[in-house]
């Protein structure tokens with residue numbers, strides 16, 4: 275049997291390489307289970323987001339990590355690209371499609387503080403680092419006394435600001451998923467609950483992107499249905515708010531264990547944390563997929579999946595409309 279070679283483009287950062295490695299391993303196993311011999315070749319790609327020292331807000335946020343990988347896909351330099359879904363603009367990319375969202379790791383944010391302190395235990399006026407307006411707003415809503423410091427850089431650089439020998443901050447806030455993928459969950463002093471720190475839409479979800487219409491063995495099997503439904507609701511909400519990834523907007527979708535309900539919670543906050551709009555809604559799912567049971571075949575899934583994805587999108591759009599009716603655009607700079 276001849277092996278099919280699949281080229282996966284990846285950014286050079288440790289987080290990107292780890293994420294790509296997870297997907298590459300899962301792809302090789304899924305293809306092998308289907309009786310296909312797949313060799314994965316990793317193609318390194320550099321992006322503006324990796325090169326620049328400017329803050330995310332300065333760079334304009336949306337898409338800085340993504341464009342070079344997408345160009346590589348379109349130029350046929352690679353076959354698949356692995357993105358953090360939360361870094362992907364909500365607008366569809368012409369000529370490309372997201373073919374799989376593997377099972378989500380934790381969606382939540384994590385406080386990494388000196389001396390293992392939790393948020394409530396930080397001293398008055400403590401300096402906490404984050405480059406994210408969403409995290410800043412919610413930190414200030416919980417603890418108005420904190421001094422939130424704008425920071426940038428890869429995960430290790432940011433951790434060093436709070437935990438390194440020359441630390442100048444009391445704590446930093448990072449995505450729990452990124453830390454888990456890097457094997458650095460040991461530095462987490464508190465996983466922040468969504469009623470304190472609503473995560474970014476798509477946080478903790480990986481998106482596997484390809485040229486539209488392409489087909490590589492094993493890739494479709496990487497898709498995790500509850501993850502796709504949650505991500506669809508979160509990202510449709512973000513798109514309907516016309517908000518970018520630098521807007522102070524959080525959202526979290528959760529599929530119930532019986533597969534019958536998709537719950538969506540969302541937060542829109544003012545940048546100084548003094549006003550926080552929080553709402554939730556839910557929709558009914560077909561329960562065609564149940565956690566712990568083997569994944570149905572695509573043929574079995576298609577009709578119910580199309581229906582569930584559509585309901586998830588409607589849930590996100592309706593919750594966004596409700597937030598807009600309640601004054602979301604007056605509270606937060608959405609664009």
Ligand SMILES: NCc1[nH]cc(CCC(=O)O)c1CC(=O)O
Pocket residue numbers: 358359360361447448449451452476477478479480
């Ligand atoms: N914007 C950078 C980024 N993009 C994805 C992750 C973490 C992993 C994820 O959310 O999937 C991070 C780092 C962070 O926010 O701490």
